[in-house]
Amino acid sequence: MRWFDGHCDVLYRMWKEPNKHQFYHEECELDVSYHKLMAGKVDIQVFAVFIPPKVAVRNRREVALKQIDLFYQNILAKSNKMKLIKGSFITDRNDKRIGAMLALEGADALEGDLLNLRIFYYLGVRQIGLTWNYANEVADGIEEMRGAGLTEFGKRLLREMNKLGMVADISHLSVQSFWDVLAMPQVEIVASHSNSFTVCPHKRNLTDEQIKAIISRKGLIGLTFYPPFVAMKKQHVMISDLLRHIDHVCALGGGDHLVFGSDFDGIDQKINLLENASQLLHLKEVLCKYYEKSLVEKWAYTNANQFYSRVLAKL
Numbered sequence: 001m002r003w004f005d006g007h008c009d010v011l012y013r014m015w016k017e018p019n020k021h022q023f024y025h026e027e028c029e030l031d032v033s034y035h036k037l038m039a040g041k042v043d044i045q046v047f048a049v050f051i052p053p054k055v056a057v058r059n060r061r062e063v064a065l066k067q068i069d070l071f072y073q074n075i076l077a078k079s080n081k082m083k084l085i086k087g088s089f090i091t092d093r094n095d096k097r098i099g100a101m102l103a104l105e106g107a108d109a110l111e112g113d114l115l116n117l118r119i120f121y122y123l124g125v126r127q128i129g130l131t132w133n134y135a136n137e138v139a140d141g142i143e144e145m146r147g148a149g150l151t152e153f154g155k156r157l158l159r160e161m162n163k164l165g166m167v168a169d170i171s172h173l174s175v176q177s178f179w180d181v182l183a184m185p186q187v188e189i190v191a192s193h194s195n196s197f198t199v200c201p202h203k204r205n206l207t208d209e210q211i212k213a214i215i216s217r218k219g220l221i222g223l224t225f226y227p228p229f230v231a232m233k234k235q236h237v238m239i240s241d242l243l244r245h246i247d248h249v250c251a252l253g254g255g256d257h258l259v260f261g262s263d264f265d266g267i268d269q270k271i272n273l274l275e276n277a278s279q280l281l282h283l284k285e286v287l288c289k290y291y292e293k294s295l296v297e298k299w300a301y302t303n304a305n306q307f308y309s310r311v312l313a314k315l
């Protein structure tokens with residue numbers, strides 16, 4: 001079964017702990033390493049560039065460029081085992097390389113300048129999480145007390161992203177920012193790592209109205225493995241807890257829009273037996289036990305393939 005993972009922070013971790021991690025070493029401690037991706041049978045991995053809020057505003061672009069350099073130097077250039085996905089997904093089953101997509105988690109690195117957007121596009125970035133939890137030049141994030149929405153620059157950015165064939169990731173956005181993005185009809189939308197608020201009332205999760213809005217826009221909802229977003233006030237969160245989110249999104253009509261975004265290497269708590277990319281095998285086993293294989297295949301890969309093939313091939 002093919003597998004797409006829509007979000008991990010391994011580039012951030014490699015930047016934060018320089019020279020500590022060798023992506024291709026078998027003993028590597030990262031949640032997402034080459035061997036763990038192979039063991040978990042992952043076909044496509046989205047690599048996010050995350051800039052922690054403590055980095056000064058003037059240094060954010062540089063930090064993003066450093067993480068992209070790590071991606072090229074330590075992941076792509078070290079072997080011919082990974083392939084950068086810029087256009088369509090890998091469709092040739094004989095191509096054994098793992099696909100890698102680049103995304104920004106927070107548009108802070110753009111410094112409010114569309115020139116920077118285009119440069120990141122030229123470097124291979126195809127998806128932008130508009131904010132992390134706080135405000136930036138584009139919009140407010142979910143932890144921002146004032147809860148404002150998209151800025152004028154944010155609107156210009158989304159129009160330019162649309163021209164280029166880029167995807168807007170709404171995970172982490174404030175409620176107002178979310179609806180401001182949805183009000184722009186042409187924007188291609190994913191929530192790369194967010195769960196259902198009805199199932200687990202955490203503010204990082206999506207309400208039923210938000211989930212339905214993403215569905216009606218033919219976007220993607222990437223269910224994520226961070227225990228506080230999966231089950232509230234539970235000490236040992238299990239894979240079975242994640243199934244409740246799947247059932248709920250499907251009950252809202254989202255079966256063709258559901259994917260997974262692990263958030264591996266960006267989280268310090270884990271679901272039991274779902275602690276790194278190799279353990280995706282456990283998730284696959286549980287999914288195949290409870291659901292028809294044709295459904296699991298959609299959530300695992302086909303939904304993502306259809307969405308990204310349509311959007312990325314726009315240009």
Ligand SMILES: [Zn+2]
Pocket residue numbers: 105172193266
């Ligand atoms: Zn995140």
